Amino acid sequence: MLDLITQLGIGFVNCATPINLAMLVIGIVIGLLIGVLPGLTLVMGVALALPFTYRMDVTASIVLLTAMYVSGTYGGAFTAILFRIPGEPIDVPMLWDGYTMGRRGQAAKALGWTLVAAFGGGIISAIIMVLLTQPLAKFALRFSSPEYFTMLLFGLSSVVALGRGALADALISLSVGVLIGTVGTDPIYGAYRFTFGSPLLADGIEFLVVMVGAYGVGEVLSRLETGFASKPIEKIEHARTELPSFREMSAVKVPFLRSSLLGIVIGIIPGAGATIASFVSYGVESQFGRRKEQMGTGIAEGIVAPQAAATASVGGALVPLLALGIPGSGATAIILGAFMLHGVQPGPQVLVTSAAMVYTIFASLFLGLGLMCLIGYFAIRPLVKILDFPEAIVSAYVLILCFIGALSIRNSVTDLWLMIGFGVLGYLFERWKFPVAPLVLGVILGPLAEESFKNSMISFSNDWTVFFTRPIAGTMATLTILVLLLPLVRKWRG
Amino acid sequence: MDHSLFRAVVPYVVGLVLAAVLYVYAGQIEYTPRPGQLGPAVWPQMAIGLMAAACLFEIVRKLTGGRAETRGIAEILSREGEAEDEPRFPLLLVGGIVLVTVYAILLLVLGFIVTTFVFLASFMYLGRYRNHGVIWATSAIVTILCGIVFLRVAYVSLPRGTTPFDRVTDAFLMLPGL
Secondary structure, three states: OHHHHHHHHHHHHHHOOHHHHHHHHHHHHHHHHHHHOOOOOHHHHHHHHHHHHOOOOHHHHHHHHHHHHHHHHHHHHHHHHHHOOOOOHHHHHHHHHHHHHHHHHHHHHHHHHHHHHHHHHHHHHHHHHHHHHHHHHHHHOOOOHHHHHHHHHHHHHHHHHHOOOEHHHHHHHHHHHHHHHHOEEOOOOOOEEOOOOOHHHHOOOOHHHHHHHHHHHHHHHHHHHOOOOOOOOOOOOOOOOOOOOHHHHHHOHHHHHHHHHHHHHHHHOOOOOHHHHHHHHHHHHHHHOOOHHHOOOOOHHHHHHHHHHHHHHHHHHHHHHHHHOOOOOHHHHHHHHHHHHOOOOOOOOHHHHOHHHHHHHHHHHHHHHHHHHHHHHHOHHHHHHHHHOOHHHHHHHHHHHHHHHHHHHHOOHHHHHHHHHHHHHHHHHHHOOOOOHHHHHHHHHHHHHHHHHHHHHHHOOOOOOHHHHOHHHHHHHHHHHHHHHHHHHHHHOO | OOHHHHHHHHHHHHHHHHHHHHHHHHHOOOOOOOOOOOOOOHHHHHHHHHHHHHHHHHHHHHHOOOOOOOEOHHHHHOOOOOOOOOOOOHHHHHHHHHHHHHHHHHHHHHHHHHHHHHHHHHHHHHOOOOOHHHHHHHHHHHHHHHHHHHHHHOOOOOOOOOOOOHHHHHHHHHOOOO
């Protein structure tokens, strides 16, 4: 424990270098702006920032991206509460109680609740992240390929079962993603799969091309089809934050703790991120909360639950990324990409080989949460002013950053073409209400799952029962089945 | 078959046909088999099988007017009535797809600087923004900023363009103070 505190202390010192502090502040501000802008999602924003980090030091890069990630879970609440415009899908539950409270003339108090929930949930998850990463990394050293496979399978199933959209559509989306992940040279046989004679496809399709295309270009095309029609924004003369009193906070401590822990658990599940955390937490509060009948009428629990869970999911998502090398969400998949671009492979060994970097990232999360709340508290008015910026201009910039992102991955125009193709696919998915998240996570986790599946089959003579007979693998396989049955059970029970 | 049912079934029929084609294609992957080991086609064929099964299930469900679809937990827990139908402009969408395609075609010919400048201005007009001064000024500023950041600072290898357009990129790179 003392060693952990010392390492974290060193992390704080490392984090205080001018470059890391600058990246932290820039990341927080950009993350808040991304949260505020409805056409720019959190994952898209983090993906677009990636090309800027190529020439940076690895620690500064990850500090920047993590800061954007954490503050992006908070910024969207401003516009959801003040204007009924959710900046992110995460913030949709904020409309039900946050906006309603705002309409009662208590917008400042609603904003205060989001600030407290984001800060508290974030801090709890950061503490758990610090405490959990090292033991999990040590525990993961015992993992063999069946354990990795069942864990990845659990992650992929969770995205399908816990996410939004119809289950069959999510399965189709996931299959397409896994299939895209198989394009290229087979790692065991060296055989070409779905390369159609293209030398560039023989190297596979970079998941960043799919992410930037499906989230970035796809979203812009969807918005363009609506003519960038946005709701008229009401004039808010006195946008400010009013913190709740200690007594008021004490009254919601149970929902707050429940939501924070739920957010952390959902964040830890590979694949499930802040959006799922926010919705599930609100749902749990609506069904089990002390004031469940009043949910949706503008009560504090309806604001605290989704916000605390969303921000808490960040620390949770960083745990499997750092300890196992498996991204816990879309944004952490990009952070994984940033690590790999700088030649660092997260996983059980990273705490041994790059402990200073890991603890600097941990420290940056604590500092980032404090800074996020300070900036959010004092700069709310200039932040929401960005909504005055015409969407046609913002979307044009987003597209250019998407193009640069695609071009810079392998310096090839083929990646640009692929990205445009995935952009159109992302649009079609959006149009036909197929969820995009399983597609993207299929591309990211699919190759990892295939590798561990094949290694398991080679090591255990094609005996698939190994996924059920080994204790950890069996537990994960059972959880996978349970999580897939969950929506069906919910449906049957009405 | 009524029009709305046809529209609802089309994506799944397309998915099913695509799955069949890809399954056959995956079966033709060339490799030297190793005894006791699964081939390179097994994993993609599993994914294709899952996709085909889900498509088939949805086609049958929709055609037989069966039970309501099973939705994800986050969807079940969210409230209905949040989605609001917005008017759609298919021509704008087509224009957007054409514009990004033209960008990719012209990039190697005109180079990053010229293509980006033209694209930015064109996209803003396509997005129905009409403040000409802002359009041209912001297009120029963002092009210059991207050029400085990615060509001069991050050294991303962005296309220079073919003669004579490469001279614009060269001139940009030689601008004093950059």
